Amino acid sequence: MGNDLIEEKECEEHLECILTGVELIDRSKKLAKANNDSADLESKKKDVVADFAAQLKKIEGSIGVLSRVVSSGKEYRTVKCIWRLNYTKKMKELIRLDTNDTVRTVELTKQELQTKLQGT
Numbered sequence: 001m002g003n004d005l006i007e008e009k010e011c012e013e014h015l016e017c018i019l020t021g022v023e024l025i026d027r028s029k030k031l032a033k034a035n036n037d038s039a040d041l042e043s044k045k046k047d048v049v050a051d052f053a054a055q056l057k058k059i060e061g062s063i064g065v066l067s068r069v070v071s072s073g074k075e076y077r078t079v080k081c082i083w084r085l086n087y088t089k090k091m092k093e094l095i096r097l098d099t100n101d102t103v104r105t106v107e108l109t110k111q112e113l114q115t116k117l118q119g120t
Contacts, residue, residue: 087116 019027069075080097085108092112094103 085112085116087113 081103082095082097083092084095085092087108090108090113091105092108093105095101096103
């Protein structure tokens with residue numbers, strides 16, 4: 001064996017190593033920071049998800065309303081109207097000014113009749 005031809009080559013291997021006290025403290029601090037970072041990101045993720053969920057719910061509400069409008073061919077809008085009071089018949093009519101249609105007819109209130117009797 002004294003005549004064996006031996007050659008050594010340097011290399012690196014990924015092997016288990018026992019941490020020193022300083023290394024253990026360093027890794028503990030890094031672990032704590034990683035846990036805090038994870039919790040912060042999870043909180044931000046929940047906020048973003050909640051925001052998107054709210055936006056989606058709003059859009060879905062619009063889709064529902066518009067679907068009903070398109071399906072029925074009708075929607076509610078603010079329309080200029082007048083009340084036509086007929087003191088003889090003690091009735092009043094609500095009339096749409098865009099179509100001149102009568103929306104509803106109701107009895108005059110006692111206060112409306114009293115106001116007319118007082119001449120105001």
